[in-house]
Amino acid sequence: MSTMTINGKLAPLPDDPDALLVDVVRDALDLTGTKLVCGAGVCGACTVLVDGEPAVSCLMPAGSAANKSITTVEGIGAKALHPVQKAFMAHDALQCGFCTPGFIVEAAAFHDSWRAAKGTAVPSREEIGAALSGHLCRCGAYDGIFRAVADACAGRFDGNDILPPRMEARDKVTGSAKYTVDIHHDGQLEGVILRSPFAHARISELDLAPARAMPGVSAVISLLRDDRIVRYVGEPIAAVAAKNRKTALAAIAAIKLGSERLPSAIGLDEARKADAPVVFEKSARKMAGNVSEGGGAPASWKGNIRGPSAAFSKKPKKVRSWVEGARAANNPLLVEAIFRTGTQQHACLEPHAAVARFDGDRLTVHVSTQAVFHVMELIAKRYKLGHDKVRVIADHVGGGFGSKAALGVETTTAIELAREAKAPVRIAYDRHEELSVTGYRPATEMKIALLPSEQGELKALSLTAYADTGAATNSTIAALARLIYPAEAKELADFDVISNLPAGAPFRGPGGPPMAFALEQAIDEAALRMKVDPIALRKRWDPDPNRQRLYDWAFGLEVWRNRKPIAAQSGRYRRGVGVATGYWLYLWQPGSKVEVAVKAGRLVASTATQDIGTGTRTVIANTVAREFGLEPHEIEVRIGDSKLPEGPGSGGSRVTASVIPPMLLAIEQLKAAIQQNAKRQPVPGSNAPWREMLAASPDLSVSSVRPEDSKPMAPGVQSPLKQAGFMGMIFGWMMRRFSNLAIGAGVPSSVQVIEVEVDTWLGHVRVVNVHTGIAVGKIAAPALAHSQAAGAVIQGIGYALYEAREVDSRTGDVLSGGMEDYRIPGIADTPMIDVHFDQSGFDHVLGGSVGIGEVATVPTSPAVANAIYNATGVRLTELPIRPDRLVAALKGRAAA
Known part of the structure; x- marks a missing residue:
């Protein structure tokens, strides 16, 4: 050997x-x-x-x-x-x-x-x-x-x-x-899923016997829906648990499959055709997935098109009338364009994975998840188990970005195989599965019309978005434009285009980056036609107090003050500077609970949330340590386990705003209990009074639930949904009722100024410098917040320049199923990144902090596009901004 x-x-x-x-x-x-x-x-x-x-x-x-x-x-x-x-x-x-x-x-x-x-x-x-x-x-x-x-x-x-x-x-x-893929129990089996090779088919035969008969195979189950129809390549059909992956793959290959092929519609354009095959018949529409972080509002269906969802419009008839009139009059201030964005994959490095184990009637599941407590609730409901019988654990999570917030097929399949095999089962997706069937940011087509008034105000805005959601619904893109740049009238309409492709999923600021790509370029174009500085125009049209301060910061940047006029350069390499604005909703999760305890003289903070890399452990430790005059490493933080007090999911930038307020309340109560139980007070003049009292304290524990916010006192701070009127209030009620999410007052905001270098011969774009200004209240963990902000910029650069899923338009196969095919930014693509935090604006939130993850990535792609325009005089309307598209646009401009 x-x-x-x-x-x-x-x-x-x-x-x-x-x-x-x-x-x-x-x-x-x-x-x-x-x-x-x-x-x-x-x-x-x-x-x-x-x-x-x-x-x-x-x-x-x-x-x-x-x-x-x-x-x-x-x-x-x-x-x-x-x-x-x-x-x-x-x-x-x-x-x-x-x-x-x-x-x-x-x-x-x-x-x-x-x-x-x-x-x-x-x-x-x-x-x-x-x-x-x-x-x-x-x-x-x-x-x-x-x-x-x-x-x-x-x-x-x-x-x-x-x-x-x-x-x-x-x-x-x-x-x-230890991550989920690293968990290994004695006797653990490996699970593999048989997936549909067809974009649309009825499965007429599914013979599992050959797989069951193979040595080393312990369980084989069907995963077919009741209607036995598969609607995309990769939809689950069956699953196997075996002694190792090699055996499981051989068993999957032995399953006999018979099918009746059905006509399919692949992608945004094909699915919108009048004669396109219908993906979901009326009786099957509830089977569609969800690309949103919340529950969707009702909307009409026509074939494969669901919508319009247009509740956030304001005087839409006036918009149509004014835009048509401006078009007829050749009004030079009318900005009209069609923007398209590509499909962006989450591309988590740790794949979706689950390890399920039954101990009698108790189920323990390690899951790579963004929501340990919520997934526990969903498992308990699905399998009719008591909450005390289900435990979900996620010690460490290797990325999620929105794709791991729900109860996934990997988890339910691992559970069902473990029950069948009477042994622990692990399912970990391979890279092709991760890049094809785990969700994505939908591609879009957006039609925009923006009309300034003769007096220089924003008169009308029309934005219609078609989202390429695959086998899913509930996109929200155009509606997000309701909560920025108040106009006299707005017409905002969202359509889902359902097709025979895997379902989309929430992705870091769902709908925000594509909306900003269209809207922020239209704002820049309006500034050009009005002969106004782009930041000055935003400052005029956008009254939000958080962004007003960020505009002042951006206006003072040297790179902005020294930028060259549009297309003032010649030669192969040209530099340009662009600006864009982004925002996200301030979300928090009602019912979030934190326990703070003294155990053997040590402070312990516990809540059933998880850390997906955003720094939740550190935010909790820093907060407790600061209140007791200790160092963060002296605090024990317990998270990642559903048996702990109910905690929030890591999505929508909600965790910080959900856990700090109840933690501060619990700390206040714990301090009082410690003082009440103290047999002696600290030595006079001690510089560590709480350390002394903690060492002498008996074991104590206090828990608190997330309270409602106080009323904002700062001028201009109000709920964005209140700004949106009656429909906004209805939307807020629905979010709290059906998604357990509250939308608070104040708007997390970001403004980015980006400098690029363009190779006009080869069409390459290099992002040179990024200045990102962010207003999310007090920063609970400064070094980690900087990391979040910089990472968000890099993901935004990927969205702007590189990332695009490629699909075979005939078969529905995802072609970019490996990291060598799906291009994400590497270290050499990283620009110099300057992060500026404005820490005002959220004093009405106990602790003053809200989330950063979403808002920090929203404006990156339009800022890159605006910088390219500043360098070349060419406006790119399609993402990613590939070299061939840029070269073609430059040639078109030269020919014109």
Whole structure:
């Protein structure tokens, strides 16, 4: 038997010639810091050192490691943290942490060779980017990674350990953080789903017997709906649980399938045709998925088109009349355009995964989820179990971005297979499943008309949005334009276009980025025609107090004051500067509960929420520590477990605003209880009075539920739904009644100023500098908020320039099913990012803090497009802004 040395210990290698090193490391040796993501050597998450050199273990046959020395992330910091690990912790060069071990291994190797050759010289961004170019981070932690690697190479982390700003940073940089895909129980089976190869078909035969008869197979179940119709490629048909994935895949292949093919409609354009095949008959419409974070309002259907949803319109007949009149009169101030955006995949690095285990009548499910408590409730309801019989756990989550907020097929299938097999079952999607059937931000077509008055005010706005939602409904895009730039009249209409494609899902600020891409370019075009500075026009038309302060900040930026006139440059490379505004709703979750306790002299804060990389553990620890005059690392934070007090889901930027207010109330009550039970008061003049009282305190616990906000006192701060009138109030009631979400007063806002460089020959766009101003109240965890803001910008750059799902228009197959095909930003795509936080505006919220995740990404794509226009005089109306589209637009402009 051949062997390898791994982290200094001898380990056997399997005889299986098909075995890969990543599987041996993770499954046989339980070194789960090494992550399997792409399986194609593209993302770098599985990087290990082979005789001291970085290598991707997902492509390396296990046999090739014979007689070699392998080092995983667990071996990098085994005795003492490596300078790179300390630097990553100090600079918060991570978020969800799933990609972090691979970065650490590669960066440590770069650091060691750099120091050996160049001492403490500081490597350039280009050198760091080149060294780490084989690694991807979907959270966009690159800004911190640049700083961390540079400082480590400069010798700034050669000394003692540091206290990081993120609570779980050490676990993530050492590979000890456990994600759902890392969970392994004794006797655990591997589950695999058989998916439809057809875009539309009726399954006439499903013979599971051949799979059941195979050795090593413990359970086979049908996943067909009652009508036996599949409506997209990838829809679940059946599932298998077997002793390993190889056996499960063989069993899936043995299932006999008979089908009657049905006509299909693939995509936005085909599904809108008058003679398009209908995806959901009237009786089946409830089967459609949901692309929204809330429940949708009723709307009419006509074939595959659902809508219009137009409740947020204001005087729509006047809009039509005024726009038609302006068009007939050739009014030069009338701005009209059609904008299109592509489909953006969530591309979470940890795939959707679940591990289900029954212990008698008790069910425990580890899930990669954004909502541990809500998923527990849904499981209990679906399987008619008491809440005390179901436990959902998510210790760490490798990204979600909206796609992991519901009870997914991976979870229900794992549960049903575990029940059938009477053994624990894990289901973890492969990369093609992750990039095809887990949801996406729908592509859109948006028609906009914007009419300023002769006096320079915004007279009319019309925005009609068609969303390519696949087998789902409830898009909200145009309606979001109701809550910004008040106009005398607005006509806003949303349509879902249902087709034989997988269902869309909420994605970080659902509807916000596409709406802003159209609206913010129209605002810029209006400013051009009115001969007004684009920021000055926004400041005139937009009365929101949070954004007014951000406009003043943006107007003072040197890069804005020094920008060149539109198309004033010549030559191949041209620089441009653009601005755009974004907003999101201030959401919080009623019923959210936090317990704060003293246990054995230590403070413990508990709530059934989760940390998907946004920093929830740290927000909680910082808040408790600040109130007691302690350090955050002295606080024990318990989250990620549904048995804890009811907590919020991580979606809609709701967590901070949902947990801080009840936590502050609980802290106030706990302080009173500690003082009441104190046998002696602190020593006079003590600088740590609470530390002394906590040490002497008996065990105590206090819990509090999220209270309603006080009435805003600051001028101009009110509920955006109140601004929207009666329909806004109805919408707010529906959100609270059906989605358990409250919409508070005040508007989280962002303004971005972006500088780009355009290669006019090849059509390449490089984002050079980003200035992002954000108003979300008091910042509870500054370093982590900076990471969130920078990562949001990077995801926005991906949406603007690179990301687009590709589909076979005949078959419905998703073609961009791997990380080598679906392009997300890499570290070398990262610009310099300046983050400005305006911490006013939410004093009516206890604690003064609201969420940052959504609002920080909304204005990026239109700011990039406006910058390109400033550089070239060409307005791009379709995302992503590919080189071929830009070159064609430049040629068209030259020809004109």
